[in-house]
Amino acid sequence: MSDITRRDFIKIVNRILAGTGVGILVAPVIAYFYPASLQETPAEPIRVGKVEELPENEARVIKYGRYPTIVLNTPQGLRAYSAVCTHFACIVKWNKEIGQFACPCHAGFYDPLDGHVISGPPPRPLTSFPVKIVEGVIYVGEKT
Ligand code: FES
CATH class of the missing domain: 1.20.5 (Single alpha-helices involved in coiled-coils or other helix-helix interfaces)
Known part of the structure; x- marks a missing residue:
């Protein structure tokens, strides 16, 4: 050696x-x-709260799997999306004033009705999850 x-x-x-x-x-x-793909789907639906606790045009953030999910009450009904931006995985927020989900990292904006990208660098729509109301209570996810 x-x-x-x-x-x-x-x-x-x-x-x-x-x-x-x-x-x-x-x-x-x-x-x-x-780009990031971080969402996991829990085996059981997650309880969000009572319907009357989420007024129209308001959002609530819940933990769904390992990451936050935004539940939004739109005039067309409830929607739930992963809050993980499809660009570099920053956490998007509901911006009530402009009526869009906004990512603070690189100015990505998403549509509230189907999660598609309105503007900015995100390559894909927000991941959506099923929402249902059972006896006046909102749930995200489906029983597997
Ligand atoms: S991480 Fe959201 S726009 Fe870049």
Whole structure:
């Protein structure tokens, strides 16, 4: 086995640092083309609350799986979407003033009725979940 000289050691360290630097530069590019998909679906429906507790044009955030989900009462009925932005997985919020879901990270906007992208960089609509009312109580998800 040969001894490693100081020059060899410096070369090895430089190669490691160069490889790490390339990784730091390449990771955002990979994340852009293969955006976040983080949602898990729980086995049981999640109780949101009583219907009268969610007035029209109001939203409530619940935990559905590991991530937050927004339940919105629209004039066309209840909707539930993953709050995880399909761009880089920031958490979107309901913006009542403009009537859209807004992502604070890169100005992505989503439609409240079907979750499609209105503007900004998100590549896909928000993930939607089934909503149902049972005896005056709102539930998100289906029994599997
Ligand atoms: S993470 Fe939402 S627009 Fe970029």
